[in-house]
Amino acid sequence: xxxxxxxAVMGTSISIDVVDSHDRTLIDELVRWFHHxxxxxxxxxxxxxxxxxxxxxxxxxxxxxxxxxxxxxQRCGELCEDSGGVFDVWSLPSPNGTRFDPCGxxxxxxxxxxxxxxxSRGVRDFCINAGGDVVLDGFDQGGAMWRIGIRHPAEPTAxxxxxxxxxxxxxxxxxxxxxxxxxxxxxxGTTATALASATVVGPDLAEADAFATTVYVxxxxxxxxxxxxxxxxxxxxxxxxxxxxxxxxxxYVAT
Amino acid sequence: MNTPRTPRNQxxxxxxxxxQQLDRSRQQQLPPPTAGTVRQPTTTxxxxxxxxxxxxxxxxxxxxxxxxxxxxxxxxxQASARIAALAAARGTVSGPGKASSARGGKPVGKRAxxxxxxxxxxxxxxxxxxxxxxxxxxxxNSQTDSIVLTQGTIGTVAATxxxxxxxxxxxxxxxxxxxxxxxxxxxxxQVLDGTYVGAGDSNRWGTVQVxxxxxxxxLVDVQILQYPDGDGKSVRxxxxxxxxxxxxxxxxxxxxxxxxxxxxxxxxxxxxxxxxAIDAAKAASGING
Numbered sequence: 001x002x003x004x005x006x007x008a009v010m011g012t013s014i015s016i017d018v019v020d021s022h023d024r025t026l027i028d029e030l031v032r033w034f035h036h037x038x039x040x041x042x043x044x045x046x047x048x049x050x051x052x053x054x055x056x057x058x059x060x061x062x063x064x065x066x067x068x069x070x071x072x073x074q075r076c077g078e079l080c081e082d083s084g085g086v087f088d089v090w091s092l093p094s095p096n097g098t099r100f101d102p103c104g105x106x107x108x109x110x111x112x113x114x115x116x117x118x119x120s121r122g123v124r125d126f127c128i129n130a131g132g133d134v135v136l137d138g139f140d141q142g143g144a145m146w147r148i149g150i151r152h153p154a155e156p157t158a159x160x161x162x163x164x165x166x167x168x169x170x171x172x173x174x175x176x177x178x179x180x181x182x183x184x185x186x187x188x189g190t191t192a193t194a195l196a197s198a199t200v201v202g203p204d205l206a207e208a209d210a211f212a213t214t215v216y217v218x219x220x221x222x223x224x225x226x227x228x229x230x231x232x233x234x235x236x237x238x239x240x241x242x243x244x245x246x247x248x249x250x251x252y253v254a255t
Numbered sequence: 256m257n258t259p260r261t262p263r264n265q266x267x268x269x270x271x272x273x274x275q276q277l278d279r280s281r282q283q284q285l286p287p288p289t290a291g292t293v294r295q296p297t298t299t300x301x302x303x304x305x306x307x308x309x310x311x312x313x314x315x316x317x318x319x320x321x322x323x324x325x326x327x328x329x330x331x332x333q334a335s336a337r338i339a340a341l342a343a344a345r346g347t348v349s350g351p352g353k354a355s356s357a358r359g360g361k362p363v364g365k366r367a368x369x370x371x372x373x374x375x376x377x378x379x380x381x382x383x384x385x386x387x388x389x390x391x392x393x394x395x396n397s398q399t400d401s402i403v404l405t406q407g408t409i410g411t412v413a414a415t416x417x418x419x420x421x422x423x424x425x426x427x428x429x430x431x432x433x434x435x436x437x438x439x440x441x442x443x444x445q446v447l448d449g450t451y452v453g454a455g456d457s458n459r460w461g462t463v464q465v466x467x468x469x470x471x472x473x474l475v476d477v478q479i480l481q482y483p484d485g486d487g488k489s490v491r492x493x494x495x496x497x498x499x500x501x502x503x504x505x506x507x508x509x510x511x512x513x514x515x516x517x518x519x520x521x522x523x524x525x526x527x528x529x530x531x532a533i534d535a536a537k538a539a540s541g542i543n544g
Binding site for chain 1: 297298299300301303322323324325328330331333334337338341345490491492493494495496497498499504505506507510511512513514515516517518519520521522525527528529530531533534537538
């Protein structure tokens, strides 16, 4: 018995697969959670905490600001420093008219929280895909290792690679082929399009999400930067369809 | 500008002691949580369970929080509407109060910060590697790996600079001639106060570059300018080419994947995406939530 659900929220579609439980209240809780995150963090909502902080209507230190928002801001600050300013949520054009948009971290973070919740409820085998960012654990419906496709950047219905993994893992991919040039290099304000896509895997999807965005904007030197983060590996795909990857990442690739 | 510390109350730095301190602090760092396993002997749920029941080791206890929403937070109207719609579709009543657990809103268990702890560990290791350049690589006192100072104002005699317990920093004597005109000669024969940048030293771990701070003839600090990536290993980048022909690409049918990680898509583009086809197939096979 397993559960499968797709929820449209946060401007994308979240596919949820819970393999070793048929308790639908788990799905309800996840749905509630993702809508709550949307309400707090969406830059498309005028009354979200993030928009209010961005416009200056609310100070980040205001007691009204939740621990979750504070945690996200704290981590985004650290990542900004870590990436030398390439990952900078305070220098991005935001739909609410400000320059503040932490979505590059929030989506993966919210899914990572969802995964922690499922584990706390005793679920061992699950997979959540939020608009291309994936978290998984255990094994798939057939009891085999999860097979995760990485979309081919030039062919919407084809795959560039297949990863074969089991156990706790987050997989995040950044690129321009779905939403166009939406990834900015905060250092010079240009849109980053030198790569077709960048994929990062590691134990925490929130981190992998931010790292994938950073590697994508950095370009080929991004893999060197990524390698300074133990436990995280990745690949990037160029426009002429060359795949550059680290050894650690290649171990995940199904032959 | 680097103001050299007065060493009056400060003992000269002993690289060997420093190495031991750094090594100890590195061991105290939490290891990052391990990511998913790959190509391990247990490649199926059945095998993993069999291994678990045959071994006496208890399972790791999971975080105890059982709700996601923080305490005191009511589900938004949007969320409540969605839950009601789902319940109606299932034909059951499932109100928000029913599903929440008795434990009220304790935040989900502390999220480990693997990157940060591991980064500190790797920095410490890099410092270890750097000190290793003074001859302290883990298992030997190499004579060949030494800090090379190529700049700086050096007094007339430099033989007894740095510490005495480790191979001394090699100081090229010929630089003295170029700076003799700018710096007053020092009769004491010790290294003049200041910060000296070493040449980058490339070894099998990568490039390490340090700068040494001298004060009153003593080495008082060693700062790392450049260090090898990660845990000291150079990153090897592999390259392969994807097929450019459509029919040579991996198709979802032949790949039999559970899900696709692609660049983030919007709700609109989702409907035409590969992921939606996979989700539709799952829904059609009768599993629902």
